[in-house]
Amino acid sequence: MINYPERLNLAQTPTPFYPLERLSKQLGGPRIWIKRDDLTGAATSGNKVRKLEFLLAEALAKGCDTLITSGGVQSNHCRSVALLGAQLGLKVHLLLRADIEPKPVGNLLLDQLAGATISHYSLDEYRGLNKLFNQWQEHYAALGRKAYAIPTGGSNGTGMWGYIAAAEELSQDFQRHAISPAAIVHATGSAGTQAGLMLGCQLHQINTQVKAYAVCDNAEYFTRKVRGDLEQWQSHYSPQTDISGLVADTSDEYIGPAYGVAGEEVFECIKEVAALEGILLDPVYTGKAFFGMIEDIKKGKFSQWDGDDIVFVHTGGLFGLFAQQHRLGY
Structure with missing residues (x-):
């Protein structure tokens, strides 16, 4: 039993969890599931x-x-x-x-x-x-x-608790649907969600790889930042917890020109996913990560892990899409 620190009831949780059947069929597998953390609230939506x-x-x-x-x-x-x-x-x-x-x-x-x-x-x-x-x-x-x-x-040791709790929620999602995903995929920018999911999977005994797609900086930065957040959490909340086996798995191949700047391929991905599944991604975070995930599926990179399912954690970002609507070509 994990003893969580004091928290406020601000998020609309648990968030929906379901498979993207049409996209999965179009790709020919694996089956992609989505955790709708873009629905944690209305105006306050997101991770x-x-x-x-x-x-x-x-x-x-x-x-x-x-x-x-x-x-x-x-x-x-x-x-x-x-x-x-x-x-x-x-x-x-x-x-x-x-x-x-x-x-x-x-x-x-x-x-x-x-x-x-x-x-x-x-x-x-x-x-x-x-x-x-x-x-x-x-x-x-x-x-x-x-x-x-x-x-x-x-993103620090305290903020990490949000995704330690989310990992517990994901564990319940997996049990309800009787799946054991090969990977949990998400976008990472400040590394707090990444560190929280990694530690949460360990604490809740979820045997699933956490795969992050960077939207800025490089993989080495996220290795250091995640380690720092984990150590801060450990020193402040649980010195007895062994975090030595937690190493960030971050792809920095799909960052694009810069933070907040996406290539045309990301905008095409955003439009395709919206039309196919009714899922709205953004060009700063989720669009880049989703595009990276799809490309790596096509390259066979997820076949290294056991499992026929991949989970994408949708961390929000809808309002940022409006600031770049001119890039969508409408």
Whole structure:
């Protein structure tokens, strides 16, 4: 029995789990299943809500009245923090990296509607993110407020609990459908979901490979970041848990031109999956990962693991699609 820390009830869970029969038939196997974590909420949809159940519980337990977090202009994480902060009556301050032009569409529009304070920073300024966090925490302390800093993507030892719990949910999905998948596939950007799923599979005794598709950085970065998150979790929550066998399996072959920038092949994949299965992917995260998974299926890379089933965890991102709708050619 796993003793979870305090959490808030913010996500609509369990999320749906079912096979993509038409796509699987079109590929000629394996059978692809989808875990619809894009349905954890309406405006707060996506994987970040699972992490924030634990992070925001910690913020409230510490008596914080202000949330500071960071991400790109179209950050799904920042949008979730902005909306959940408003829901909980907390002030939210977003530190946004100017990776693309900050037009008031998609996630940024929702950030503004939620009343978040927004500071935009150049790529060079954003490299000093830790300093920025400290400066703003000191600023709010001088105003008599107590600010809680949430790392980019909500990815740290505390946020990992969201996908340790999701792994337990997946275990129940697998039992209900009597499957033992060869792999659990997902997009990775800040590595928290990746670390949580890896540890969750170990803790819940799920004998399935966790395969991540990077949307930025390289495989070596994710090896280090996942290890750091795991060690932070271990030191803070469970020193007796052996994490030595957990090694990140990350593909960095389908990142494309840059973070938030996808090639035409990803947009074609997004359109094909929407028309075939009614599943909406985004060009920043899920579109790249889904495209990478399909390409690797065609290359036979998943045949190295036993099992006729593959599970894709849909981590959300719908609103980011609107910021790049011109790339869809409609």
